[in-house]
Amino acid sequence: MENIALPLDAHVGHGYTANKEALTKRLSRIEGQVRGVSRMVNEDKYCIDILAQISAINAALHKVSLGLLEEHVSHCVVNAAEQSVQTGDRSYVDDKVSEVTTAIGRLLR
Numbered sequence: 001m002e003n004i005a006l007p008l009d010a011h012v013g014h015g016y017t018a019n020k021e022a023l024t025k026r027l028s029r030i031e032g033q034v035r036g037v038s039r040m041v042n043e044d045k046y047c048i049d050i051l052a053q054i055s056a057i058n059a060a061l062h063k064v065s066l067g068l069l070e071e072h073v074s075h076c077v078v079n080a081a082e083q084s085v086q087t088g089d090r091s092y093v094d095d096k097v098s099e100v101t102t103a104i105g106r107l108l109r
Contacts, residue, residue, distance in 0.1 A: 016071045033057045
């Protein structure tokens with residue numbers, strides 16, 4: 001099989017595309033949890049119970065974030081590495097590694 005370098009502006013999809021339906025369902029559940037917390041506040045529920053729900057929301061968002069990072073690395077970074085090998089231009093992979101490093105930094109704040 002012949003390796004063909006992709007054009008510089010080529011976009012081959014997103015790594016999460018195969019799991020888009022599951023990702024959307026998970027985000028919808030998180031959205032429901034957030035609405036539930038808002039309702040709890042409006043109903044003057046106990047502070048600790050509200051904080052427990054917020055913690056659950058944070059954990060769910062963290063799981064989504066890690067999944068997206070994994071997909072980014074296994075799809076976008078790997079594709080950039082292949083393109084770098086094909087073209088001899090390391091900047092493809094350097095750009096994607098920089099993107100993922102920046103994303104991880106934002107998640108750790």
